[in-house]
Amino acid sequence: MALAPALAQQKISDDVVKIGVLTDMSGTYSDFTGAGAVIAAKMAVEDFAKTGKILGKPIEVVSADHQNKADIAAQRALSWYDRDGVDVIVELVSTHVALSVMNVAEQKNKIALVSGAASLPITNERCNANTVHWVYDSYGLASGTAKAVVESGKKNWYFIAADYAAGVAMTKDASQVVTSNGGKVVGVAKHPFPNPDFSSFLVSAQSSKADVIALANGGQDTMTAIKQAAEFGIAGSGQTLVPIVLFINDVHALGLKTAQGLTLTEGFYWNRDEKTRAWSRRFFERAKKMPSMAHAGVYSSVLNYLKAVEKSGTDDTATVMKTLKSTEINDGLFKGTIRADGKFAHDMLLLEVKKPSESKEPWDYYHVRKIIPAADASLPLSESKCKLVQR
Structure with a gap:
């Protein structure tokens, strides 16, 4: 048993676990992704290990702006995977960006964890074994x-x-x-x-x-x-x-006077329970805003990726993906399982935007009208076009 940690350390490629946050830093989606996504990733690393290490090796977080352009995203992914030793790329808001990076991840046998993009094809007809769609889809x-x-x-x-x-x-x-x-x-x-x-x-x-x-x-x-x-x-x-699709950051920017009464669905709401409130207030201290579901997804995806690496004793892509898909996820923000098609199936929330008079504190914006069970919020596997789903 004494040799196990040493053996595990030898299985970390390049002697570092490197996480790349590829997001919209300055464009249309930057408020609910952007710099907040980088903060969320770093929080996950810190919560996983105060020392910033995994299996005795350092964990690094790098970030870049894909400018909502698929070609820029693909080039950055290639550079990160080939030259810079990045093991996993996270966030990936906008579908064309996510699909382009997913393709690169598959070609290079690396991992992509998508939190910001919406399209069902990510885990349906365009699915691959290297990708997990973490938070929500169309x-x-x-x-x-x-x-x-x-x-x-x-x-x-x-x-x-x-x-x-x-x-x-x-x-x-x-x-x-x-x-x-x-x-x-x-x-x-x-x-x-x-x-x-x-x-x-x-x-x-x-x-x-x-x-x-x-x-x-x-x-x-x-x-x-x-x-x-x-x-x-x-x-x-x-x-x-x-x-x-609407994010809490959008509601904040619009104001309750304009947004009141809107019905929407999200995968995460900061004010849902004690665990979400505690984490979200920590996020707020750094970001000066409450987290979107995309921010929460980045945190959850990075944290559970690191747990899978630790459990596997390696950052080998196939081994880590197998561990992720065989482990129930329950991190205080999300609870569910990753299906064969790469869809992280968890409950969703049907929400109604409050009237200004109903809000009790800043960012208290939603009535939770219904919990949508994971089974109802996910495309049935019997209807899936994903090549990974057994018929």
Whole structure:
């Protein structure tokens, strides 16, 4: 038994475990990812080991801005994996970025842990054995928000969707939920990314007389659309505005006066229970804002990656991935298991944004209306197109 630690130390490649945070540092998604994602990764390292070591070897965190460009992300991933000895890349907001880095991870036999991107294809038709989709996807968002809104009687939907992969995926998955529950999609309008002016799209949506105007976009685009919808008087017109994906940082920027009443689905809420509050307040001390579900996902993914390396006694990719997929995760922020397709299946939260008078403290923004079980928030494996799922 005395030789076990020494043997384990010899199995850490390059004598260091290196984690790369590849995120949007300055663009559309930087508020709910960005510098906060780096803080979350470093918190995970510190919580795992106060000494900053694993199996006697140092842990390092590096970071870079992918500028929401797939080619820049792929080049950085190649450089990190080949030249800099990075073992795992985390965060990866925006679907085209995530898919490009996933491909590089598969080619180089390294690991990618996705927290910020939304598209179902990450664990469906584009899945690979080196990737885990950690926090949320378009299926989970739709199975929460779209289902709840349709069941409330709002049947006719009009989508304003970003013209990129995540916008397509969110529109597709939400549309399927709408139609399978007796609703109808009366129109879809695609907008460029990023987009500063939604007036023409909102006018078309108003003219459609749809019960629901659904926003299948993210970050600054979603906030701009919500602000301009308020200016158009949509909230009081009888039409309901529904963001398919919205982060608490977006709500904070909008303010409760503008965001009140919105229904949304998230994978994490800082004020859910004592454990989430304790961790989130520590995060707040550093970031000066409460964590988004993407921030929480970075922390959870890094922490559980390190646990898997320690348990495996090596940072070998296949061994670590096998350990991750065979271990139940329960870290105080998320609880669930990683499926064969790489989907981290955990409960999701159906939320309603509070009125200003209902908020008891800063960042107290949500009513938790429903806990969506992991099984309902995840695409059934029987419907999966992932090559890793046994038929």
